[in-house]
Amino acid sequence: MAIKTEVNTTLVDDLDGTTDVTVKTRRFAIDVEMELSDENYAKVIDAVDGILGKGRTTKKVATPRPAAKPGTGRTGRARSRRIKDWAAGQGLTVPARGRHSKEVEAAYVAATGDAV
Numbered sequence: 626m627a628i629k630t631e632v633n634t635t636l637v638d639d640l641d642g643t644t645d646v647t648v649k650t651r652r653f654a655i656d657v658e659m660e661l662s663d664e665n666y667a668k669v670i671d672a673v674d675g676i677l678g679k680g681r682t683t684k685k686v687a688t689p690r691p692a693a694k695p696g697t698g699r700t701g702r703a704r705s706r707r708i709k710d711w712a713a714g715q716g717l718t719v720p721a722r723g724r725h726s727k728e729v730e731a732a733y734v735a736a737t738g739d740a741v
Contacts, residue, residue: 639679652683708733 636648661669705725712719712729715736719725734740 640676653677704739707739711737 635644636650637644638648659669708725708730709719711733712725715732717729717732719729
């Protein structure tokens, strides 16, 4: 004997409780600023709370981090150190910390052939 299991999900409208086929999960990204008196602020809060208060809060979705740029990480640091050491040996000015200039890197590549 085979057993067939079905799961049916019915969405219920949060305002009027109907189960119409047009009921969908709707998201509102509201970021609004207004200049209001205390009285009008209270009116807006009452109106919005009466409607949005029936909904639920959602977790903020993390945005994906961009891929690392070439030359970053341990190998990028090691290469940067080689470039700075080479440049210092050539009498070029390089910062002790931070990035070296593109000109210094271009001179290093031209002299050593060590391209990325």
